[in-house]
Amino acid sequence: MLEVRNVSKVFEKDGKDFVALQSVNLTIKDGEFMCLVGPSGCGKTTMLKLIDGLVPKTNGTIVLDGKEVNGIPSEMSFVFQDINLLPWRSVQRNVEIGLEVRGVPKAERERRARQALAMVGMEADYRSAPYQLSGGMQQRVGVARAIAVEPKVLLMDEPFGHLDAFTREILQIEILKLWMQLKTTVIFVTHDVDEAILLSQRIALFQAKPGRLVEVVDVDLPQPRWEYDVRAHPRAIELHNYIAARLNAKEAD
Amino acid sequence: MSQAQMDIKSGLAAQRAKRKTQATRDNALRIGAIVAFLLVWYLIAIRTNPILLPTPLAVAESLWQMVVSGQIFGAFLTSFEDLFGGLILAGVLGIGIGILMGRYPTIEKILDPFVAFANATPMVAMVPIVIIWFGIGYPARVFFVLILAVWSILVNTLAGIKNVNRGMMEVGLSFGLSEAQIVRSISMPAAIPYILAGVRVGLGKAIVGMIIGEMDIALAGLGGLAATYGDAFRTNYLLAVVFSATVFGVIFVALLNLVQTKWYPWIAGVAGRQVSE
Numbered sequence: 386m387l388e389v390r391n392v393s394k395v396f397e398k399d400g401k402d403f404v405a406l407q408s409v410n411l412t413i414k415d416g417e418f419m420c421l422v423g424p425s426g427c428g429k430t431t432m433l434k435l436i437d438g439l440v441p442k443t444n445g446t447i448v449l450d451g452k453e454v455n456g457i458p459s460e461m462s463f464v465f466q467d468i469n470l471l472p473w474r475s476v477q478r479n480v481e482i483g484l485e486v487r488g489v490p491k492a493e494r495e496r497r498a499r500q501a502l503a504m505v506g507m508e509a510d511y512r513s514a515p516y517q518l519s520g521g522m523q524q525r526v527g528v529a530r531a532i533a534v535e536p537k538v539l540l541m542d543e544p545f546g547h548l549d550a551f552t553r554e555i556l557q558i559e560i561l562k563l564w565m566q567l568k569t570t571v572i573f574v575t576h577d578v579d580e581a582i583l584l585s586q587r588i589a590l591f592q593a594k595p596g597r598l599v600e601v602v603d604v605d606l607p608q609p610r611w612e613y614d615v616r617a618h619p620r621a622i623e624l625h626n627y628i629a630a631r632l633n634a635k636e637a638d
Numbered sequence: 639m640s641q642a643q644m645d646i647k648s649g650l651a652a653q654r655a656k657r658k659t660q661a662t663r664d665n666a667l668r669i670g671a672i673v674a675f676l677l678v679w680y681l682i683a684i685r686t687n688p689i690l691l692p693t694p695l696a697v698a699e700s701l702w703q704m705v706v707s708g709q710i711f712g713a714f715l716t717s718f719e720d721l722f723g724g725l726i727l728a729g730v731l732g733i734g735i736g737i738l739m740g741r742y743p744t745i746e747k748i749l750d751p752f753v754a755f756a757n758a759t760p761m762v763a764m765v766p767i768v769i770i771w772f773g774i775g776y777p778a779r780v781f782f783v784l785i786l787a788v789w790s791i792l793v794n795t796l797a798g799i800k801n802v803n804r805g806m807m808e809v810g811l812s813f814g815l816s817e818a819q820i821v822r823s824i825s826m827p828a829a830i831p832y833i834l835a836g837v838r839v840g841l842g843k844a845i846v847g848m849i850i851g852e853m854d855i856a857l858a859g860l861g862g863l864a865a866t867y868g869d870a871f872r873t874n875y876l877l878a879v880v881f882s883a884t885v886f887g888v889i890f891v892a893l894l895n896l897v898q899t900k901w902y903p904w905i906a907g908v909a910g911r912q913v914s915e
């Protein structure tokens with residue numbers, strides 16, 4: 386279980402204090418798929434980076450399985466919005482980076498990297514250089530790199546944000562299948578309400594100025610979601626309208 | 639074979655042929671430019687006093703004389719030792735200190751004024767003090783090459799380390815890389831294009847340092863030969879020696895290019911210069 390307790394973040398921006406997140410409380414169960422949704426600048430990326438220890442908290446605590454998290458937890462891995470594969474490494478060596486740090490021997494590293502690449506359908510391109518890949522392929526490698534270390538918690542920051550609708554849909558289904566297979570906890574940032582409804586079990590709605598958590602919505606739709614057209618499901622439409630109204634209403638006042 | 643496959647095949651052939659004609663044209667241009675240069679030189683030289691400007695043929699002739707007598711080889715070897723020693727030291731110190739300054743802001747703050755100062759100082763004027771410190775032997779010449787070449791390598795390395803994309807750093811941090819692992823696996827490779835550029839600039843300066851050291855610290859190597867022939871107004875020999883020194887630059891640059899294409903093919907892959915490719 387991952388608990389975010391009363392976490393705030395104040396940045397210094399243009400010489401002034403800027404409250405990016407105000408007292409966020411959020412509990413994510415083991416194996417849960419949770420989406421963070423909200424308008425641009427409401428602190429979604431900051432929330433993920435706080436959880437992963439990439440950005441220091443102003444106050445509050447983050448607790449994983451009863452233990453307070455300090456520094457950068459090795460049980461979590463991050464899928465970055467702009468992937469940032471290392472251009473001097475082959476696809477496979479990029480996926481190995483987390484395993485290297487954890488001292489996994491070379492042969493084992495290669496095996497696990499290939500396995501992770503196979504899970505995202507990239508096993509054929511393991512020798513390519515990153516610049517030889519399309520955007521969608523790079524995105525898959527970014528996911529493979531994160532799952533190769535077998536994390537307890539997978540943090541994903543708009544991983545499909547740059548992709549076309551077609552590739553996006555394919556990867557959404559793949560991520561769902563991967564999640565069911567691996568049973569990891571996933572925290573997934575998106576600003577696309579439909580994507581959030583398709584993927585998650587619960588959606589955390591955020592608002593800006595100051596960035597804060599306003600509500601957590603249950604997505605009580607049947608699984609597996611790839612077996613029917615989620616968008617046409619009456620409950621999904623209801624949820625969509627409710628969430629859209631919630632986000633817009635707050636933006637108005 | 640289907641029509642589509644045939645189309646692709648002929649397209650590919652055209653693409654390759656285009657690249658080939660491009661390469662041939664580039665080479666023709668290069669050779670043409672050299673021939674034109676030699677021709678102009680020749681035409682001016684035959685109308686000039688040979689002490690002011692000998693013809694290219696006279697220079698080639700002198701070079702051949704020095705090859706036959708073996709004189710040029712000894713000088714070449716001495717110069718190579720000066721250049722190589724100084725350049726290796728400059729590389730190790732420049733890259734090493736550049737990385738330290740790039741990673742540790744405190745070290746950067748302390749050393750930055752010194753580097754800026756040294757970079758702006760005309761090191762060529764340091765000959766007398768180098769002689770006072772190191773005498774007139776090999777160490778003095780190597781030190782002189784070092785103080786000419788090291789700054790551009792250092793400054794470029796520093797810039798490279800500081801400019802590492804923030805996103806890549808976050809990848810390293812997120813996967814739990816230690817400081818040493820970040821330097822080795824992220825900062826260093828990311829800075830390689832800058833470091834290579836710094837070494838290129840440093841090489842040019844090192845050759846200047848080599849020649850001046852050999853002329854002004856003690857007569858030795860190619861610089862020594864050039865000074866001797868120059869004092870004797872034997873301009874044809876002087877130019878032959880100068881062009882021999884050019885060979886160093888050409889060889890080292892070719893070596894750097896080879897290193898870059900063989901070891902760091904991603905630099906060209908990521909760069910946007912040949913977008914049409």
Ligand SMILES: Nc1ncnc2c1ncn2[C@@H]1O[C@H](COP(=O)(O)OP(=O)(O)OP(=O)(O)O)[C@@H](O)[C@H]1O
Pocket residue numbers: 396397398403405424425426427428429430431432576596
């Ligand atoms: N390093 C920083 N320094 C100062 N302000 C920052 C910094 N990082 C983020 N912020 C500010 O915090 C706020 C939240 O940023 P964040 O990147 O978390 O937004 P987001 O919800 O991910 O937005 P988007 O959907 O556009 O990605 C923004 O107003 C941003 O300007």
Ligand SMILES: [Mg+2]
Pocket residue numbers: 429430431542
């Ligand atoms: Mg963001």
